Amino acid sequence: MASIKDIAKKAGVSVTAVSYALNGSKKVSEATRARIMAIAEELEYTPNLVGRSLQKQQTNIVAVFLTDYVGSFYGRLLAGIKEKLEVEGYELIVCSGSKAHAFLPQKLVDGAIILDSTFSGKELLKYADAGHKLVVLDRELEHENISNILVDNEFGATAAIEELIENNVDKIIVIEGPKSSFSSKIRRDVAANTAAAHQIEFEVLPGDYTLNAGIEHSEYIYQQTKNKKVGVFCLNDNMALGLYLGFKDYKDFVIGEDIQIIGFDATLEGQLAYPPLSTIYFSQSEWGAMAAEALLSMFDGQACEHRTLATRLLLGGSTQNSI
Amino acid sequence: MASIKDIAKKAGVSVTAVSYALNGSKKVSEATRARIMAIAEELEYTPNLVGRSLQKQQTNIVAVFLTDYVGSFYGRLLAGIKEKLEVEGYELIVCSGSKAHAFLPQKLVDGAIILDSTFSGKELLKYADAGHKLVVLDRELEHENISNILVDNEFGATAAIEELIENNVDKIIVIEGPKSSFSSKIRRDVAANTAAAHQIEFEVLPGDYTLNAGIEHSEYIYQQTKNKKVGVFCLNDNMALGLYLGFKDYKDFVIGEDIQIIGFDATLEGQLAYPPLSTIYFSQSEWGAMAAEALLSMFDGQACEHRTLATRLLLGGSTQNSI
Incomplete structure (x- = not known):
């Protein structure tokens, strides 16, 4: 198999230049890199990853x-x-x-x-x-x-719950993420503490960050809205969009009026949905x-x-x- | 470092059973697998990938x-x-x-x-x-x-163009993908041939499958709609959603009425957008x-x-x- 030395010799450049080119370094020009890569391909050069690990x-x-x-x-x-x-x-x-x-x-x-x-x-x-x-x-x-x-989960979860409380909900429902998720645990606990500080009814429903988790809880949550003003804090946007899909079954049930929903992540899907999803943004x-x-x-x-x-x-x- | 044999000895099972467990095979029960994995962790076992490559x-x-x-x-x-x-x-x-x-x-x-x-x-x-x-x-x-x-790009591209023609557009604009893309080339060429067969005005705009490509072309396309009934076939949903974002600048300009758009891929983002995007579906x-x-x-x-x-x-x- 061809070595870096063979490529350098044929290209008329130093071994270092070949190494730079193969590693995608900006220290050789694009033209030189293209020439070296062509020669490497011609000689059927394959970088030896394991060898490189041991040497360098x-x-x-x-x-x-x-x-x-x-x-x-x-x-x-x-x-x-x-x-x-x-x-x-x-x-x-x-x-x-x-x-x-x-x-x-x-x-x-x-x-x-x-x-x-x-x-x-x-x-x-x-x-x-x-x-x-x-x-x-x-x-x-x-x-x-x-x-x-x-990610500042504490700030985000606090802001979400305070927004729902300012909007005069009677009850806050959190749909949480997987039990193994660090971020879900923090968001849920902060939400629970914030709701408790305002003495507002609070319930946690299990979830796993998938659309399906939202769809599955949509009927239960819809029933809750019949005699309460409900706000839902979904610990990611995906589950909130699952609620959107689930609520399509209920005619004249308007998101933002009959129920309030806040997600987390500010995904493109959430921003393009109708109505655009209120959410916790981070890039x-x-x-x-x-x-x-x-x-x-x-x-x-x-x-x-x-x-x-x-x-x-x-x-x-x-x-x-x-x- | 602990070997598979050490794990087998400690777990009181065969080396084969350990190997199955470590490889995630269904040939050992979940309980056995969990027990073996716990012992492997205890013994700080690390699979030797390079060694495995050479042997097996x-x-x-x-x-x-x-x-x-x-x-x-x-x-x-x-x-x-x-x-x-x-x-x-x-x-x-x-x-x-x-x-x-x-x-x-x-x-x-x-x-x-x-x-x-x-x-x-x-x-x-x-x-x-x-x-x-x-x-x-x-x-x-x-x-x-x-x-x-x-993917059946030929069928999809033909169906998209024929739909726009049935809807009586005067002009079809295609926003294509990257020049290096195999699927984009086929979709574009099939669209061009289908449009030519119907003798309809046809233009290709460059793109790269990103939202930005749609946003960037939105003003030009908007201008085109002033004296023509325009249909746009975006070679993926992402660029179509870029048009949605770009068209938000034009008040009273209604997607589906003032312009017709078809995407490709049937992404969740497209289905949640308002109005839901017409597109070429495949799973x-x-x-x-x-x-x-x-x-x-x-x-x-x-x-x-x-x-x-x-x-x-x-x-x-x-x-x-x-x-």
């Missing part, structure tokens, strides 16, 4: 671990991560499942971003102890090799970019950092405007 | 190569792939970028599903020659190790499932297969109903 301890690949792909949420998060990584010559693989955990100890990736409740804290701390750089989006872990980049692509920055700065030898991404209430037509 | 030539990981993640489209495609693979004990990694191409020759994955125009046909044929099993979603390649699983999760099935059957020693997923016109409120 670097693959320029970052793993993102997710449990789910469904919804535009993850797409925007991944796009934010990808964009930041590409500028620095890194690329991204997205893993979901336990076999790929081994990519870390095997050094097939240089570091990882975790939004995956199937990792135990213990496992992550073990990787961090072994020197792997990690960014966690779904828990708080104290370790010099782990940055925590979180998923910014979240991804912050995570990638934190990882890249640890690669550069900087200390880990803990940051919280701001959230805010975005009002649509699914809540009443309090005057 | 199998990692039980499948790579999906994509160029983009944005939009719910990819989420549903990946969910369809993931579900089929999991039943057979395989897991999924999603790769975007050229470095990860090396996972194939390095045998870190058992096969790949390709929806990624950065792969040349030559490169894919080289991998297939080396014995790698591939499924391509974005091109036609004849090789015993490559299955082609395509992304079914597409993913078909791709996974084709790959799994090649793993089992079956021949490659070429299949085409049906599409159909789904009418929403963004076109007039012809009576």
Whole structure:
């Protein structure tokens, strides 16, 4: 098999230039890169990832671990991560499942971003102890090799409940996320405390962040609205849109009038829905970019950092405007 | 480091049972699997992927190569792939970028599903020659190790143009996808031929499958509607929704009356938009499932297969109903 040296010789450039070109570095011009890539293809060059891991301890690949792909949420998060990584010559693989955990100890990736409740804290701390750089989006872990980049769930959940209370609801229903979800637990607990502080009737319904969870609860919630003014805080937009779909069965039942709904995530689907969904906004692509920055700065030898991404209430037509 | 034998000894089961459990096979009960996984964690067992590659030539990981993640489209495609693979004990990694191409020759994955125009046909044929099993979603390649699983773009594009013509438009505008996209090229060419057969004015505007492409063309298209009855066929829903956003600037300009729009993909965003988007429907999760099935059957020693997923016109409120 052709080596980097063979490519360099044929292209009449240094081995370093070939390495830059193959790694997508901006240190060689696009024209040079194109020429080198053409020669690499001609010589049927294949980078030896395992070999590179052993020699340089670097693959320029970052793993993102997710449990789910469904919804535009993850797409925007991944796009934010990808964009930041590409500028620095890194690329991204997205893993979901336990076999790929081994990519870390095997050094097939240089570091990882975790939004995956199937990792135990213990496992992550073990990787961090072994020197792997990690960014966690779904828990708080104290370790010099782990940055925590979180969303301000507390502010968002408080704002949602206070908005419903200002709109004079009699009862607040929360549809929560999966039991294993860190963000769902915080949002639910903060919502419960805020409702309790206002002494308002409060109920939690189980959910799993899918459309179906919303659809399944729509009949029960519809029945509740017959003698109460109900506000629903869905812990993500997806479940709120499930309610929209479920409520289509009830003629003359108007979202924003007969029921008030607030979601969380400010997805495009929610903004395009009719009426546009009131929700807690944060930028998923910014979240991804912050995570990638934190990882890249640890690669550069900087200390880990803990940051919280701001959230805010975005009002649509699914809540009443309090005057 | 603990081996599979250590785990088997401690759990009092066979090495085979441990292997089944670690690979997520259904051949051991969920209770046994949980017990084995707990012991594996206790012993800090880490599967040696590279070692496994050399010994068994199998990692039980499948790579999906994509160029983009944005939009719910990819989420549903990946969910369809993931579900089929999991039943057979395989897991999924999603790769975007050229470095990860090396996972194939390095045998870190058992096969790949390709929806990624950065792969040349030559490169894919080289991998297939080396014995790698591939499924391509974005091109036609004849090789015993490559299955082609395509969407019926021809039927969809014909149905879209014929619907606009039945609704008596004077002019058809197509917003196309990226120049490198196989599906965009077919949809555009079929649309052009269908329009030509009906001798109707026809124009193609450049696009890249993003919301922005729709937003950017919205003013030009709005101007066109002043003296013509215009129908727009956007080669994906995303760009059609970009038009929705752009047209919000024009008061009293009603989608479905002042302009007719048809998308492609039948995304959730399009169905929740107001008015619901007329579009070409196909099930992304079914597409993913078909791709996974084709790959799994090649793993089992079956021949490659070429299949085409049906599409159909789904009418929403963004076109007039012809009576």
